[in-house]
Amino acid sequence: MKVGIDLGGSHIAIGLVDNNGIILEKKERRILAKEKENIFKFIETYITENINELLQKNKITSVGIAIPGTLNKTNIIKSVNLGIENYNIVEKLKEKINLPIKIKNDAKCAALAENSFGSLKNYSRSIFLTLGTGIGGAAIINNELLDTGDLPGMEVGHMVIQKGGLPCKCGNNGCFERYASMKALKNNLRTVLGLDENTRGQELLDMIRNNKPSNKNYEKIEKVVNEFIENLSIGIANLINLFEPEAIVIGGSFVYFEDVLLERLKNCLKTENYLFNKRKELIIKPAVLGNDAGIIGASLT
Ligand SMILES: [Zn+2]
Structure with missing residues:
Protein backbone atom coordinates (compact mmCIF):
# COMPACT_ATOMS: atom_id res chain seq x y z
CA MET A 1 0.00 0.00 0.00
CA LYS A 2 1.26 3.48 -0.84
CA VAL A 3 0.34 6.98 0.17
CA GLY A 4 -0.20 9.64 -2.48
CA ILE A 5 -0.53 13.28 -1.50
CA ASP A 6 -1.81 16.08 -3.69
CA LEU A 7 -0.56 19.36 -2.28
CA GLY A 8 -2.27 22.25 -4.08
CA GLY A 9 -2.25 25.98 -3.57
CA SER A 10 -5.53 25.98 -1.66
CA HIS A 11 -6.25 22.32 -1.07
CA ILE A 12 -4.52 19.18 0.22
CA ALA A 13 -5.57 15.56 -0.28
CA ILE A 14 -4.01 12.41 1.14
CA GLY A 15 -4.92 8.99 -0.23
CA LEU A 16 -4.13 5.39 0.53
CA VAL A 17 -3.59 3.77 -2.87
CA ASP A 18 -3.33 0.07 -3.75
CA ASN A 19 -1.27 -1.49 -6.54
CA ASN A 20 -4.12 -1.11 -9.01
CA GLY A 21 -4.26 2.64 -8.56
CA ILE A 22 -7.45 2.43 -6.53
CA ILE A 23 -7.80 4.98 -3.74
CA LEU A 24 -8.97 2.99 -0.70
CA GLU A 25 -9.13 5.88 1.69
CA LYS A 26 -8.97 9.61 1.15
CA LYS A 27 -8.82 12.66 3.34
CA GLU A 28 -8.89 16.16 1.98
CA ARG A 29 -9.44 19.72 3.04
CA ARG A 30 -8.99 23.32 2.07
CA ILE A 31 -5.88 25.13 3.26
CA LEU A 32 -7.15 28.16 5.17
CA ALA A 33 -5.68 31.63 4.75
CA LYS A 34 -4.37 31.64 8.32
CA GLU A 35 -2.70 28.26 7.79
CA LYS A 36 -1.00 29.67 4.70
CA GLU A 37 0.70 32.22 6.95
CA ASN A 38 2.73 29.36 8.38
CA ILE A 39 2.51 26.99 5.45
CA PHE A 40 5.56 24.94 6.46
CA LYS A 41 4.13 24.08 9.85
CA PHE A 42 0.75 23.26 8.30
CA ILE A 43 2.23 20.95 5.65
CA GLU A 44 4.48 19.10 8.09
CA THR A 45 1.83 18.70 10.79
CA TYR A 46 -1.04 17.70 8.51
CA ILE A 47 0.98 15.16 6.54
CA THR A 48 2.64 13.64 9.63
CA GLU A 49 -0.61 13.29 11.57
CA ASN A 50 -2.46 11.67 8.71
CA ILE A 51 0.32 9.26 7.81
CA ASN A 52 0.64 8.19 11.44
CA GLU A 53 -3.09 7.55 11.49
CA LEU A 54 -2.92 5.48 8.30
CA LEU A 55 0.07 3.54 9.65
CA GLN A 56 -1.98 2.28 12.60
CA LYS A 57 -4.14 0.12 10.32
CA ASN A 58 -2.08 -0.34 7.15
CA LYS A 59 1.33 -1.43 5.90
CA ILE A 60 2.65 1.50 3.91
CA THR A 61 5.76 1.18 1.75
CA SER A 62 6.24 4.72 0.45
CA VAL A 63 4.93 8.25 0.32
CA GLY A 64 4.74 10.41 -2.81
CA ILE A 65 3.74 14.06 -2.99
CA ALA A 66 2.46 15.92 -6.06
CA ILE A 67 3.36 19.61 -5.89
CA PRO A 68 2.73 22.48 -8.30
CA GLY A 69 5.91 24.28 -9.29
CA THR A 70 9.61 23.75 -9.88
CA LEU A 71 11.16 20.97 -7.82
CA ASN A 72 14.29 18.88 -7.63
CA LYS A 73 14.41 15.49 -5.92
CA THR A 74 14.01 16.83 -2.38
CA ASN A 75 13.30 20.57 -2.56
CA ILE A 76 10.51 22.83 -3.66
CA ILE A 77 12.66 25.32 -5.56
CA LYS A 78 9.72 27.58 -6.34
CA SER A 79 5.97 27.18 -6.11
CA VAL A 80 4.00 30.33 -6.89
CA ASN A 81 0.73 28.59 -5.92
CA LEU A 82 2.01 27.65 -2.49
CA GLY A 83 4.05 30.81 -1.99
CA ILE A 84 7.14 28.73 -1.24
CA GLU A 85 10.77 29.00 -2.32
CA ASN A 86 13.70 26.75 -1.46
CA TYR A 87 12.03 24.43 1.02
CA ASN A 88 13.52 21.00 1.68
CA ILE A 89 10.19 19.30 2.25
CA VAL A 90 11.57 15.75 2.01
CA GLU A 91 14.21 16.33 4.71
CA LYS A 92 11.69 18.01 7.00
CA LEU A 93 9.16 15.19 6.69
CA LYS A 94 11.83 12.52 7.11
CA GLU A 95 12.54 13.90 10.57
CA LYS A 96 9.05 12.75 11.50
CA ILE A 97 8.15 9.92 9.14
CA ASN A 98 10.20 6.78 8.76
CA LEU A 99 9.26 5.94 5.17
CA PRO A 100 10.74 6.65 1.71
CA ILE A 101 9.38 10.03 0.60
CA LYS A 102 9.46 11.38 -2.95
CA ILE A 103 8.16 14.57 -4.51
CA LYS A 104 7.21 15.27 -8.11
CA ASN A 105 5.64 18.07 -10.12
CA ASP A 106 1.85 17.70 -10.17
CA ALA A 107 1.53 17.62 -13.98
CA LYS A 108 4.10 14.82 -14.12
CA CYS A 109 2.21 12.92 -11.42
CA ALA A 110 -1.01 13.26 -13.39
CA ALA A 111 0.81 12.00 -16.49
CA LEU A 112 2.07 8.95 -14.58
CA ALA A 113 -1.43 8.21 -13.31
CA GLU A 114 -3.01 8.54 -16.75
CA ASN A 115 -0.23 6.38 -18.20
CA SER A 116 -0.79 3.57 -15.69
CA PHE A 117 -4.53 3.65 -15.15
CA GLY A 118 -6.20 6.30 -17.33
CA SER A 119 -6.43 7.62 -20.88
CA LEU A 120 -2.80 6.80 -21.73
CA LYS A 121 -2.63 3.23 -20.49
CA ASN A 122 -2.63 1.71 -23.98
CA TYR A 123 0.31 3.78 -25.20
ZN1 LIG B 1 6.58 32.02 -19.63
Whole structure:
Protein backbone atom coordinates (compact mmCIF):
# COMPACT_ATOMS: atom_id res chain seq x y z
CA MET A 1 0.00 0.00 0.00
CA LYS A 2 1.26 3.48 -0.84
CA VAL A 3 0.34 6.98 0.17
CA GLY A 4 -0.20 9.64 -2.48
CA ILE A 5 -0.53 13.28 -1.50
CA ASP A 6 -1.81 16.08 -3.69
CA LEU A 7 -0.56 19.36 -2.28
CA GLY A 8 -2.27 22.25 -4.08
CA GLY A 9 -2.25 25.98 -3.57
CA SER A 10 -5.53 25.98 -1.66
CA HIS A 11 -6.25 22.32 -1.07
CA ILE A 12 -4.52 19.18 0.22
CA ALA A 13 -5.57 15.56 -0.28
CA ILE A 14 -4.01 12.41 1.14
CA GLY A 15 -4.92 8.99 -0.23
CA LEU A 16 -4.13 5.39 0.53
CA VAL A 17 -3.59 3.77 -2.87
CA ASP A 18 -3.33 0.07 -3.75
CA ASN A 19 -1.27 -1.49 -6.54
CA ASN A 20 -4.12 -1.11 -9.01
CA GLY A 21 -4.26 2.64 -8.56
CA ILE A 22 -7.45 2.43 -6.53
CA ILE A 23 -7.80 4.98 -3.74
CA LEU A 24 -8.97 2.99 -0.70
CA GLU A 25 -9.13 5.88 1.69
CA LYS A 26 -8.97 9.61 1.15
CA LYS A 27 -8.82 12.66 3.34
CA GLU A 28 -8.89 16.16 1.98
CA ARG A 29 -9.44 19.72 3.04
CA ARG A 30 -8.99 23.32 2.07
CA ILE A 31 -5.88 25.13 3.26
CA LEU A 32 -7.15 28.16 5.17
CA ALA A 33 -5.68 31.63 4.75
CA LYS A 34 -4.37 31.64 8.32
CA GLU A 35 -2.70 28.26 7.79
CA LYS A 36 -1.00 29.67 4.70
CA GLU A 37 0.70 32.22 6.95
CA ASN A 38 2.73 29.36 8.38
CA ILE A 39 2.51 26.99 5.45
CA PHE A 40 5.56 24.94 6.46
CA LYS A 41 4.13 24.08 9.85
CA PHE A 42 0.75 23.26 8.30
CA ILE A 43 2.23 20.95 5.65
CA GLU A 44 4.48 19.10 8.09
CA THR A 45 1.83 18.70 10.79
CA TYR A 46 -1.04 17.70 8.51
CA ILE A 47 0.98 15.16 6.54
CA THR A 48 2.64 13.64 9.63
CA GLU A 49 -0.61 13.29 11.57
CA ASN A 50 -2.46 11.67 8.71
CA ILE A 51 0.32 9.26 7.81
CA ASN A 52 0.64 8.19 11.44
CA GLU A 53 -3.09 7.55 11.49
CA LEU A 54 -2.92 5.48 8.30
CA LEU A 55 0.07 3.54 9.65
CA GLN A 56 -1.98 2.28 12.60
CA LYS A 57 -4.14 0.12 10.32
CA ASN A 58 -2.08 -0.34 7.15
CA LYS A 59 1.33 -1.43 5.90
CA ILE A 60 2.65 1.50 3.91
CA THR A 61 5.76 1.18 1.75
CA SER A 62 6.24 4.72 0.45
CA VAL A 63 4.93 8.25 0.32
CA GLY A 64 4.74 10.41 -2.81
CA ILE A 65 3.74 14.06 -2.99
CA ALA A 66 2.46 15.92 -6.06
CA ILE A 67 3.36 19.61 -5.89
CA PRO A 68 2.73 22.48 -8.30
CA GLY A 69 5.91 24.28 -9.29
CA THR A 70 9.61 23.75 -9.88
CA LEU A 71 11.16 20.97 -7.82
CA ASN A 72 14.29 18.88 -7.63
CA LYS A 73 14.41 15.49 -5.92
CA THR A 74 14.01 16.83 -2.38
CA ASN A 75 13.30 20.57 -2.56
CA ILE A 76 10.51 22.83 -3.66
CA ILE A 77 12.66 25.32 -5.56
CA LYS A 78 9.72 27.58 -6.34
CA SER A 79 5.97 27.18 -6.11
CA VAL A 80 4.00 30.33 -6.89
CA ASN A 81 0.73 28.59 -5.92
CA LEU A 82 2.01 27.65 -2.49
CA GLY A 83 4.05 30.81 -1.99
CA ILE A 84 7.14 28.73 -1.24
CA GLU A 85 10.77 29.00 -2.32
CA ASN A 86 13.70 26.75 -1.46
CA TYR A 87 12.03 24.43 1.02
CA ASN A 88 13.52 21.00 1.68
CA ILE A 89 10.19 19.30 2.25
CA VAL A 90 11.57 15.75 2.01
CA GLU A 91 14.21 16.33 4.71
CA LYS A 92 11.69 18.01 7.00
CA LEU A 93 9.16 15.19 6.69
CA LYS A 94 11.83 12.52 7.11
CA GLU A 95 12.54 13.90 10.57
CA LYS A 96 9.05 12.75 11.50
CA ILE A 97 8.15 9.92 9.14
CA ASN A 98 10.20 6.78 8.76
CA LEU A 99 9.26 5.94 5.17
CA PRO A 100 10.74 6.65 1.71
CA ILE A 101 9.38 10.03 0.60
CA LYS A 102 9.46 11.38 -2.95
CA ILE A 103 8.16 14.57 -4.51
CA LYS A 104 7.21 15.27 -8.11
CA ASN A 105 5.64 18.07 -10.12
CA ASP A 106 1.85 17.70 -10.17
CA ALA A 107 1.53 17.62 -13.98
CA LYS A 108 4.10 14.82 -14.12
CA CYS A 109 2.21 12.92 -11.42
CA ALA A 110 -1.01 13.26 -13.39
CA ALA A 111 0.81 12.00 -16.49
CA LEU A 112 2.07 8.95 -14.58
CA ALA A 113 -1.43 8.21 -13.31
CA GLU A 114 -3.01 8.54 -16.75
CA ASN A 115 -0.23 6.38 -18.20
CA SER A 116 -0.79 3.57 -15.69
CA PHE A 117 -4.53 3.65 -15.15
CA GLY A 118 -6.20 6.30 -17.33
CA SER A 119 -6.43 7.62 -20.88
CA LEU A 120 -2.80 6.80 -21.73
CA LYS A 121 -2.63 3.23 -20.49
CA ASN A 122 -2.63 1.71 -23.98
CA TYR A 123 0.31 3.78 -25.20
CA SER A 124 3.99 3.69 -24.34
CA ARG A 125 4.98 7.01 -25.95
CA SER A 126 2.74 9.93 -25.21
CA ILE A 127 2.39 13.56 -24.25
CA PHE A 128 0.31 14.75 -21.32
CA LEU A 129 -0.78 18.37 -21.15
CA THR A 130 -2.62 20.14 -18.41
CA LEU A 131 -4.48 23.23 -19.52
CA GLY A 132 -5.71 25.44 -16.73
CA THR A 133 -4.35 28.67 -15.27
CA GLY A 134 -1.13 27.87 -17.12
CA ILE A 135 0.05 24.95 -19.21
CA GLY A 136 2.02 22.07 -17.74
CA GLY A 137 3.21 18.97 -19.44
CA ALA A 138 5.06 15.70 -19.41
CA ALA A 139 6.47 13.31 -21.97
CA ILE A 140 6.20 9.57 -21.44
CA ILE A 141 8.78 7.57 -23.38
CA ASN A 142 8.70 3.78 -23.13
CA ASN A 143 6.22 4.06 -20.27
CA GLU A 144 8.52 6.29 -18.24
CA LEU A 145 8.66 10.01 -17.70
CA LEU A 146 11.29 11.67 -19.86
CA ASP A 147 14.34 12.13 -17.63
CA THR A 148 15.50 15.75 -17.67
CA GLY A 149 18.07 15.42 -14.91
CA ASP A 150 18.09 17.84 -12.00
CA LEU A 151 15.91 20.39 -13.75
CA PRO A 152 12.21 19.77 -14.21
CA GLY A 153 12.13 20.21 -18.01
CA MET A 154 9.05 19.98 -20.21
CA GLU A 155 8.17 23.61 -19.52
CA VAL A 156 5.59 23.34 -22.24
CA GLY A 157 3.75 26.47 -21.15
CA HIS A 158 6.88 28.53 -21.69
CA MET A 159 7.70 27.52 -25.23
CA VAL A 160 7.83 30.81 -27.09
CA ILE A 161 5.26 30.86 -29.87
CA GLN A 162 5.24 34.61 -30.54
CA LYS A 163 8.37 36.74 -30.89
CA GLY A 164 8.04 39.83 -28.68
CA GLY A 165 4.60 38.63 -27.62
CA LEU A 166 2.58 39.03 -24.43
CA PRO A 167 4.60 39.22 -21.20
CA CYS A 168 4.57 36.06 -19.09
CA LYS A 169 4.98 35.70 -15.32
CA CYS A 170 8.19 33.77 -16.00
CA GLY A 171 9.78 37.01 -17.25
CA ASN A 172 9.84 36.10 -20.94
CA ASN A 173 7.49 37.19 -23.71
CA GLY A 174 5.26 35.27 -26.08
CA CYS A 175 4.96 32.07 -24.00
CA PHE A 176 2.53 29.37 -25.15
CA GLU A 177 0.44 29.57 -21.97
CA ARG A 178 -0.29 33.27 -22.49
CA TYR A 179 -2.20 32.27 -25.65
CA ALA A 180 -3.47 28.75 -25.14
CA SER A 181 -4.19 28.19 -21.43
CA MET A 182 -7.82 27.98 -20.35
CA LYS A 183 -7.21 31.18 -18.43
CA ALA A 184 -6.18 32.94 -21.65
CA LEU A 185 -9.30 31.66 -23.45
CA LYS A 186 -11.59 32.75 -20.62
CA ASN A 187 -9.94 36.15 -20.22
CA ASN A 188 -10.09 36.85 -23.95
CA LEU A 189 -13.78 35.95 -24.04
CA ARG A 190 -14.52 38.19 -21.07
CA THR A 191 -12.65 41.06 -22.72
CA VAL A 192 -14.38 40.94 -26.11
CA LEU A 193 -17.79 40.51 -24.51
CA GLY A 194 -17.21 43.24 -21.93
CA LEU A 195 -17.82 40.85 -19.01
CA ASP A 196 -16.28 41.31 -15.60
CA GLU A 197 -13.70 38.93 -14.23
CA ASN A 198 -16.20 37.17 -11.99
CA THR A 199 -18.01 35.63 -14.96
CA ARG A 200 -17.72 31.93 -14.30
CA GLY A 201 -16.16 29.32 -16.58
CA GLN A 202 -19.47 27.48 -16.86
CA GLU A 203 -21.17 30.60 -18.21
CA LEU A 204 -18.42 31.09 -20.78
CA LEU A 205 -18.60 27.45 -21.76
CA ASP A 206 -22.34 27.77 -22.37
CA MET A 207 -21.71 30.82 -24.56
CA ILE A 208 -19.33 28.82 -26.75
CA ARG A 209 -21.64 25.82 -26.76
CA ASN A 210 -24.71 27.84 -27.77
CA ASN A 211 -22.96 30.13 -30.22
CA LYS A 212 -24.99 30.39 -33.43
CA PRO A 213 -24.66 32.74 -36.45
CA SER A 214 -27.91 34.40 -35.46
CA ASN A 215 -26.48 35.42 -32.05
CA LYS A 216 -25.41 39.00 -31.51
CA ASN A 217 -21.92 38.07 -30.34
CA TYR A 218 -21.40 35.16 -32.73
CA GLU A 219 -18.47 36.68 -34.63
CA LYS A 220 -16.69 37.91 -31.52
CA ILE A 221 -16.87 34.54 -29.77
CA GLU A 222 -15.87 32.63 -32.91
CA LYS A 223 -12.83 34.85 -33.40
CA VAL A 224 -11.58 34.29 -29.83
CA VAL A 225 -12.15 30.52 -29.98
CA ASN A 226 -10.51 30.27 -33.40
CA GLU A 227 -7.43 32.14 -32.26
CA PHE A 228 -7.22 29.98 -29.15
CA ILE A 229 -7.48 26.78 -31.20
CA GLU A 230 -4.84 28.03 -33.65
CA ASN A 231 -2.41 28.89 -30.87
CA LEU A 232 -3.05 25.61 -29.07
CA SER A 233 -2.49 23.77 -32.36
CA ILE A 234 0.86 25.48 -32.89
CA GLY A 235 2.15 24.37 -29.48
CA ILE A 236 0.81 20.85 -29.81
CA ALA A 237 2.15 20.54 -33.37
CA ASN A 238 5.61 21.48 -32.07
CA LEU A 239 5.36 18.69 -29.50
CA ILE A 240 4.13 16.19 -32.10
CA ASN A 241 7.01 17.15 -34.41
CA LEU A 242 9.48 16.53 -31.58
CA PHE A 243 8.11 13.35 -30.00
CA GLU A 244 5.74 11.76 -32.57
CA PRO A 245 3.61 10.54 -29.67
CA GLU A 246 1.10 7.74 -30.14
CA ALA A 247 -1.41 9.78 -28.17
CA ILE A 248 -1.86 13.12 -26.47
CA VAL A 249 -4.00 13.52 -23.39
CA ILE A 250 -5.20 16.88 -22.14
CA GLY A 251 -6.23 17.43 -18.52
CA GLY A 252 -6.90 20.46 -16.34
CA SER A 253 -10.05 22.55 -16.80
CA PHE A 254 -9.84 21.80 -20.54
CA VAL A 255 -11.79 18.61 -19.83
CA TYR A 256 -14.92 20.66 -19.02
CA PHE A 257 -14.68 22.34 -22.45
CA GLU A 258 -13.76 19.19 -24.32
CA ASP A 259 -17.08 18.87 -26.17
CA VAL A 260 -16.69 22.30 -27.77
CA LEU A 261 -12.91 22.37 -28.28
CA LEU A 262 -11.49 18.93 -28.98
CA GLU A 263 -12.84 18.32 -32.50
CA ARG A 264 -11.91 21.85 -33.54
CA LEU A 265 -8.40 21.27 -32.25
CA LYS A 266 -8.00 18.02 -34.19
CA ASN A 267 -9.36 19.62 -37.37
CA CYS A 268 -7.00 22.55 -37.06
CA LEU A 269 -4.01 20.23 -36.58
CA LYS A 270 -4.99 18.25 -39.64
CA THR A 271 -5.75 21.17 -41.95
CA GLU A 272 -3.08 23.71 -41.02
CA ASN A 273 0.44 23.04 -42.18
CA TYR A 274 2.01 22.70 -38.75
CA LEU A 275 2.84 18.99 -38.73
CA PHE A 276 6.09 17.87 -40.34
CA ASN A 277 4.84 14.32 -40.82
CA LYS A 278 1.24 14.46 -41.97
CA ARG A 279 -1.00 12.05 -40.11
CA LYS A 280 -4.29 10.48 -40.98
CA GLU A 281 -5.00 9.61 -37.41
CA LEU A 282 -4.45 11.90 -34.48
CA ILE A 283 -5.27 10.56 -31.04
CA ILE A 284 -6.02 13.42 -28.67
CA LYS A 285 -8.15 12.57 -25.66
CA PRO A 286 -9.29 14.19 -22.42
CA ALA A 287 -7.77 13.00 -19.14
CA VAL A 288 -10.11 10.73 -17.19
CA LEU A 289 -8.77 10.58 -13.65
CA GLY A 290 -9.69 14.17 -12.80
CA ASN A 291 -8.89 15.34 -9.30
CA ASP A 292 -7.60 11.92 -8.25
CA ALA A 293 -4.76 11.97 -10.80
CA GLY A 294 -2.47 13.83 -8.37
CA ILE A 295 -2.90 11.32 -5.53
CA ILE A 296 -2.64 8.27 -7.79
CA GLY A 297 0.36 9.66 -9.70
CA ALA A 298 2.12 10.68 -6.48
CA SER A 299 1.75 7.12 -5.18
CA LEU A 300 3.56 5.91 -8.31
CA THR A 301 6.65 8.12 -7.88
ZN1 LIG B 1 6.58 32.02 -19.63
